[in-house]
Amino acid sequence: MAESQIVTIVVVSVITLILIIKSIIIVRERNAAIIERLGKFQKIANPGIGFVIPFLDRRVFTQNLRIQQLDVGIETKTMDDVFVNLRVSVQFVVIKDKIHESYYSLDDPYNQISAYIFDDVRAEVPKMELDDVFAKKEDIATAVQQNLQESMDEYGYSIIKALITDIDPDAHVKESMNRINAAKRDKEAAMEEAEAKKIKIVKEAEAEAESKRLSGEGIAQQRLEIVRGFKESVEDFQKSLKNVTHEEVMQFVLLTQYFDTLNNVGSNGKNTSIMIPSSPGAMKEFQQQIIEGTFIGQKINSDISKKGE
Numbered sequence: 001m002a003e004s005q006i007v008t009i010v011v012v013s014v015i016t017l018i019l020i021i022k023s024i025i026i027v028r029e030r031n032a033a034i035i036e037r038l039g040k041f042q043k044i045a046n047p048g049i050g051f052v053i054p055f056l057d058r059r060v061f062t063q064n065l066r067i068q069q070l071d072v073g074i075e076t077k078t079m080d081d082v083f084v085n086l087r088v089s090v091q092f093v094v095i096k097d098k099i100h101e102s103y104y105s106l107d108d109p110y111n112q113i114s115a116y117i118f119d120d121v122r123a124e125v126p127k128m129e130l131d132d133v134f135a136k137k138e139d140i141a142t143a144v145q146q147n148l149q150e151s152m153d154e155y156g157y158s159i160i161k162a163l164i165t166d167i168d169p170d171a172h173v174k175e176s177m178n179r180i181n182a183a184k185r186d187k188e189a190a191m192e193e194a195e196a197k198k199i200k201i202v203k204e205a206e207a208e209a210e211s212k213r214l215s216g217e218g219i220a221q222q223r224l225e226i227v228r229g230f231k232e233s234v235e236d237f238q239k240s241l242k243n244v245t246h247e248e249v250m251q252f253v254l255l256t257q258y259f260d261t262l263n264n265v266g267s268n269g270k271n272t273s274i275m276i277p278s279s280p281g282a283m284k285e286f287q288q289q290i291i292e293g294t295f296i297g298q299k300i301n302s303d304i305s306k307k308g309e
Helices: 003-023 096-104 109-127 130-135 137-155 171-240 246-267 282-308
Strands: 024-027 031-037 040-045 048-051 057-064 068-077 083-094 157-169
Touching: 003 024, 024 031, 031 096, 040 096, 057 096, 068 109, 083 096, 083 109, 083 130, 083 137, 096 137, 109 137, 109 157, 130 137, 130 157, 137 157, 157 171
Parallel strands: none
Antiparallel strands: 024 048, 031 040, 031 057, 068 083, 083 157
16 A cells, blocks of 8 residues: 555544544533534523534533522612612523523523513512511512513523522611610510519418418417416316316416416526516406407317318
């Protein structure tokens, strides 16, 4: 074989290899390749391996078919003249059946979507006061999503979701809101503390009233038992001495109790002096007090018995 033939074969082989390489295109998953022939749209190449005519066909763009997110910061004013910065996140995707429109209809889809978001937010927020913007941010996001969907559908884009991710009022307004919230929480804390103190006082009063009631019943019962003891002592004394009157027996018993009490008081080391009534009628007065106490004790005991029934 002549040398010229060898050169020809090599050249043809190289050209053929180049043409084969140029005719093959590979498209990754969740993408679509836009193919033009001599500057005119030819076809959409789907994921996988594809073939084109070398030097005539050209891949001009690879469209992303994944869900994309666009974050937009917007400054606007509320109905109550408060400037507020909103952060809006919009999730969108290219419609598979409208890949041609998504590329050839819009030169810069991101800027176009941002413009629609600005327009929709600034149409909604000025209708609301600041508190309503916080309370109805879902309504604002829904309005943005619906309006965007209507506008972008013809360009081959589907709006998946619109979210208001941040609402940031003017610094002075934010400081005022923080003071209001702090004052509100202080008020609620003071009310809770006052309510707790009220409950504590009521419970203490109820406990004190119950304690006094039980103490009164105990004292009344104690007095009743004392009277019963006096009665038994008088009866025993009279049985021993037939000619002694009731009054004499009572005086004797009272005098005995009186001296016993003085003895108990005097035996306490903390007492250095004892005041003893020295008037001639002291014992008589003491006797009268015991008798009155007896009547009171009997009446209280009767009342307690009626309550128990």
